[in-house]
Amino acid sequence: MLMEITNEAKTYTKRGKPASYIPELALQSVEQFAACIVDQNGNYFEVGNIEPQFTLQSISKVINFIVACEYHGLQFVLDKVDVEPTGDPFNSIIRLESTAPGKPFNPMINAGAITVASMLPGESVKDRIDYVVDFLNRITDSPHQINEAVYRSEIETTHRNRAIAYYLKANDYLLCDVEEAVETYTRLCSLEVSTKDLAKIGLMLAGNGVHPLTNEKFITPKTAKVTKALMTTCGLYNASGKYAASIGIPMKSGVSGGVLCTVSNGKVEHLEGKLGIGVYSPGIDDIGNSVAGMKFIEKLSQTYDLSIF
């Protein structure tokens, strides 16, 4: 059944287009499809290339939020960023101006994520990046690096994110300079990962912060639960409600075509219990979600009854 779901999802790869507003992402070949599912006992289902091959993009928002909450405490972060969906595109600026006092609605949109990037531990961009990379390396048990070409290509064209950051600075939400916040955010979007890495992050969240494969405690249950609530309500941009209804799994997508999912309890063929899922297919829809990736998760959820609702 898993192979049938995979084969069906693959027929959707060409229905999306790689993100073109970050020029380097436009070079991704649209036929690619990879997926990894891991369960709490270390059983895997893997399909496609499982090497680090794509950049986190918006999925970095989940990791940064977790790091900021663990370092400062949840309330400190929530004083600067709300937990409320917007229904607007991820890079929208409008609510920073139209709602007083311009507090970003949630950490899964760019305004909230740039605010969170400014809170990451450290005195410099390098410190902040190193801190997050170290955290990511520990969860995934593998080293990660920034794709410099993707970073360069975005930082040179990220005028809209700069505009968002200036609004945030004007309203006193940034803890560092505008350029530092934008550079930190953009560099972390450019971290390279594999579907296996995403699956391991999802598994850690399914364990409410305790990684089932190692029993290591990475984050508090409180942070894990708020993160999953944010993923469910805001993780798929302005399609989050629709996917909550049709799929019902906490998820976070990125414009590179990656999707991170976490399942607290499920049975998918030989995999069972807590599950982490990572999917990659670079063809995205107009909203920014991977077309084949979402098809795979939708079929998986419907076939194996994985919805939390």
Ligand SMILES: NC(=O)CC[C@H](N)C(=O)O
């Ligand atoms: N939705 C995304 O994945 C967006 C991430 C991208 N780096 C941006 O800020 O535009």
